[in-house]
Amino acid sequence: MVKILLLGLSGDTGCQVAALGLHEKLLEILKANELVYAPTLIDAKEIPEGIDVAIIEGGVRTRHEIGVAEKIRRSSGVVIAIGSCACFGGIPGLANLMRGEDLLGKIYAEQKGTVPAEMPTLDELLPEQRPIGDFIKVDFKIPGCPPEVGDIASTLTTLLAGGVPELSKTDVCEKCPRERVGGYSRKLKRIHEEVADPRRCLLEQGFLCMGPATLGGCGAPCPAAGVPCDGCRGPTERNSDQGLTMLDALTSLTSELNEGFSLPQTMGMIYRYTYPSSDLVKVLNGGRKR
Amino acid sequence: MTKTVTINPLTRLEGTGRVEVDIEAGSLKDLRFCVAVGPRFFEYLLTNKPAEEAPRISERICGICYVNHHLVSVKAVEDAWGVQIPEAATILRRTLNAASFVTSHTLHLAFLALPDLIDIKERNIIGVSQASPALTETAIQLHEYGNRVVTEIGGRLVHVVTAVPGGMTKGLTGEARYKLLREGRVAMVNVRKIADAIIDIYEKRADDPREYMRPETLYMGLVDGDGNYELYDGAVRVRGPDGADVVQFTAQEYYQRLEETTSGHSFTKIVYLKERGPIAGLPRVGPLARMNVIENMQWPTTNEYMEVYDRLFRRPSNDTAAYNLARTIELVASVEEVIDGLSDEEIMSERTREPVKARAGVGYAFVEAPRGLLHHSYEVDENGIIRAANIVAPTTFNHKNIENNLRVWAEAHVDELSRKGTRPKAVWGIEKIVRAYDPCLSCSVHMVEVDITVDGERQEQRRAA
Numbered sequence: 001m002v003k004i005l006l007l008g009l010s011g012d013t014g015c016q017v018a019a020l021g022l023h024e025k026l027l028e029i030l031k032a033n034e035l036v037y038a039p040t041l042i043d044a045k046e047i048p049e050g051i052d053v054a055i056i057e058g059g060v061r062t063r064h065e066i067g068v069a070e071k072i073r074r075s076s077g078v079v080i081a082i083g084s085c086a087c088f089g090g091i092p093g094l095a096n097l098m099r100g101e102d103l104l105g106k107i108y109a110e111q112k113g114t115v116p117a118e119m120p121t122l123d124e125l126l127p128e129q130r131p132i133g134d135f136i137k138v139d140f141k142i143p144g145c146p147p148e149v150g151d152i153a154s155t156l157t158t159l160l161a162g163g164v165p166e167l168s169k170t171d172v173c174e175k176c177p178r179e180r181v182g183g184y185s186r187k188l189k190r191i192h193e194e195v196a197d198p199r200r201c202l203l204e205q206g207f208l209c210m211g212p213a214t215l216g217g218c219g220a221p222c223p224a225a226g227v228p229c230d231g232c233r234g235p236t237e238r239n240s241d242q243g244l245t246m247l248d249a250l251t252s253l254t255s256e257l258n259e260g261f262s263l264p265q266t267m268g269m270i271y272r273y274t275y276p277s278s279d280l281v282k283v284l285n286g287g288r289k290r
Numbered sequence: 291m292t293k294t295v296t297i298n299p300l301t302r303l304e305g306t307g308r309v310e311v312d313i314e315a316g317s318l319k320d321l322r323f324c325v326a327v328g329p330r331f332f333e334y335l336l337t338n339k340p341a342e343e344a345p346r347i348s349e350r351i352c353g354i355c356y357v358n359h360h361l362v363s364v365k366a367v368e369d370a371w372g373v374q375i376p377e378a379a380t381i382l383r384r385t386l387n388a389a390s391f392v393t394s395h396t397l398h399l400a401f402l403a404l405p406d407l408i409d410i411k412e413r414n415i416i417g418v419s420q421a422s423p424a425l426t427e428t429a430i431q432l433h434e435y436g437n438r439v440v441t442e443i444g445g446r447l448v449h450v451v452t453a454v455p456g457g458m459t460k461g462l463t464g465e466a467r468y469k470l471l472r473e474g475r476v477a478m479v480n481v482r483k484i485a486d487a488i489i490d491i492y493e494k495r496a497d498d499p500r501e502y503m504r505p506e507t508l509y510m511g512l513v514d515g516d517g518n519y520e521l522y523d524g525a526v527r528v529r530g531p532d533g534a535d536v537v538q539f540t541a542q543e544y545y546q547r548l549e550e551t552t553s554g555h556s557f558t559k560i561v562y563l564k565e566r567g568p569i570a571g572l573p574r575v576g577p578l579a580r581m582n583v584i585e586n587m588q589w590p591t592t593n594e595y596m597e598v599y600d601r602l603f604r605r606p607s608n609d610t611a612a613y614n615l616a617r618t619i620e621l622v623a624s625v626e627e628v629i630d631g632l633s634d635e636e637i638m639s640e641r642t643r644e645p646v647k648a649r650a651g652v653g654y655a656f657v658e659a660p661r662g663l664l665h666h667s668y669e670v671d672e673n674g675i676i677r678a679a680n681i682v683a684p685t686t687f688n689h690k691n692i693e694n695n696l697r698v699w700a701e702a703h704v705d706e707l708s709r710k711g712t713r714p715k716a717v718w719g720i721e722k723i724v725r726a727y728d729p730c731l732s733c734s735v736h737m738v739e740v741d742i743t744v745d746g747e748r749q750e751q752r753r754a755a
Binding site: 009027040061092095103106116190195221226261264272 | 342
């Protein structure tokens with residue numbers, strides 16, 4: 001009986017919902033093992049000692065969440081970061097382009113349609129959204145927004161059988177059903193402007209598809225459904241910085257960015273899930289460790 | 291001396307939250323419903339982003355209501371740009387939205403709420419699966435069906451991708467559609483089994499007004515042109531606790547009709563009907579509210595079950611206990627609406643989208659999410675870049691009334707809360723009420739954790755939990 005913890009920090013519970021997609025398989029895992037703490041599913045109120053496998057979703061945005069992460073690390077044999085918020089900071093990390101205290105003023109006092117009354121006290125809020133690996137040692141990462149159900153299942157079953165889980169070594173393009181025919185659009189296009197050729201590589205057609213810079217293993221469902229990959233699984237094994245990898249590719253492929261696309265828009269496209277853990281941020285911070 | 295009973299964390303719901311009850315000299319002094327998911331500032335992080343990307347970014351607000359965020363977001367962008375979409379795209383989106391109700395309501399009823407409604411020791415999904423293996427299997431099948439429809443129309447499960455300004459990037463044709471239609475027949479059988487089981491529980495339930503309380507509030511929800519049930523379009527109707535119409539308005543009237551304020555003690559924005567003010571104007575949203583604002587449902591099987599609902603709760607009902615039965619009726623409706631959508635031959639049209647042009651403007655939209663009314667509005671510049679965003683999620687609408695509901699309950703049960711022996715049952719009573727609303731605490735978007743000064747030991751415990 002392996003003791004399992006399942007907890008969400010600052011995130012959207014989507015990873016846990018994805019895990020529910022395992023259905024019978026999840027019930028089997030839960031019945032064969034012991035779920036000791038999982039507020040979404042069971043009523044245990046205290047994080048116990050002696051956890052074997054802790055699965056944490058979500059990033060860290062409050063002082064309280066640092067404490068929770070540290071407590072889990074102390075009590076657990078193996079810690080798994082599940083989802084791109086926990087692994088890289090995720091979409092909420094895009095708010096790091098503004099500091100925490102300014103954000104509160106913006107949302108609570110200045111927003112249209114809001115009559116500001118008392119302001120919240122801010123002492124619990126950290127200046128930035130961070131991945132949990134910035135605060136505690138993480139043994140395994142299952143990236144994705146959310147991760148593939150298959151990755152969750154194989155990581156758990158491999159771990160529970162005493163093995164070492166592994167992720168894909170390829171990029172998203174490997175399994176993409178679209179064809180590269182050669183040649184690239186000179187201009188970057190936006191998804192609403194043109195109905196893309198359903199068979200041809202989206203990047204070749206000028207749509208900003210993050211496929212080449214993104215960890216594979218998902219089966220490329222987004223390009224298959226007619227939209228570019230937006231990079232939710234983070235960088236590939238070979239390239240640590242997803243945004244710079246993509247920027248590098250773009251500069252050699254296209255000569256014109258779309259009108260209206262300045263730096264903030266581009267950041268939202270190439271660093272959508274990984275801004276807080278990017279090399280760029282490390283460089284901006286002078287290599288300081290947080 | 292004030293004694294504080296803390297329920298932390300609230301369990302079997304989405305996100306992190308707690309309830310704190312202050313009792314002084316045998317009476318209730320204060321009660322706070324606090325949301326502790328780290329705030330993620332989506333309204334800010336959407337600014338400076340291309341508007342056509344908003345449906346994919348904003349759905350990350352919630353791992354359960356992602357479909358609804360995706361759709362309300364694309365509708366808001368289309369409103370700003372003055373875009374009309376092909377008929378097939380509307381059917382696809384309606385069917386997708388209904389499918390999200392199949393999944394979400396099944397998840398809530400079978401895996402989160404049922405443990406409170408039946409007599410089992412281990413009150414959770416594992417306990418239910420041991421006590422009622424057949425019902426669990428049925429629920430899993432129905433949940434899977436909802437997931438399959440979402441995946442097929444949305445392009446993937448959890449965080450769908452196919453809605454773009456101008457329509458849908460993918461249609462639904464041939465074998466995929468037939469398969470979902472065939473499976474839909476099984477889903478109809480399954481949803482009846484689940485609805486019958488829950489109605490059976492409600493039929494036997496003693497009618498105790500103190501169990502969940504009957505707070506008299508406003509109710510808010512979408513209605514179609516005839517005042518009937520509507521999840522994707524239509525107007526917002528507000529009714530009073532007696533069922534009297536208060537006002538009806540469109541998404542574009544948002545700022546004339548609704549207002550938000552902040553609160554020192556809850557750190558949650560509070561939404562209210564402007565003309566009634568921040569106390570009398572607080573609405574309830576979600577399944578109970580939708581039952582109270584509509585005239586009729588439009589599907590035959592749903593209407594059979596609706597008769598049972600009307601017999602047990604008689605619309606309009608203020609009884610919080612009715613939430614789960616209303617949710618059950620809606621679960622039946624959502625399966626019927628999905629099958630309706632799939633059956634419509636227009637859904638197979640190859641024309642599911644048109645290229646569109648960005649322009650400056652302000653766009654407003656509402657959809658119904660499983661937990662209640664959901665609003666997005668965006669101010670967009672001439673390049674189609676978002677300059678300001680406003681998001682009001684169902685739990686932001688409900689939050690203050692959940693707290694008020696708990697307060698009247700705690701006043702009536704202060705003795706049970708005070709005594710150690712009866713406290714666990716009283717705490718369960720509080721959790722059942724919170725859970726009835728199926729709150730989505732991640733969805734609350736800009737809620738911030740409340741820090742309350744307590745002695746060192748308690749603080750430590752709180753961090754640990």
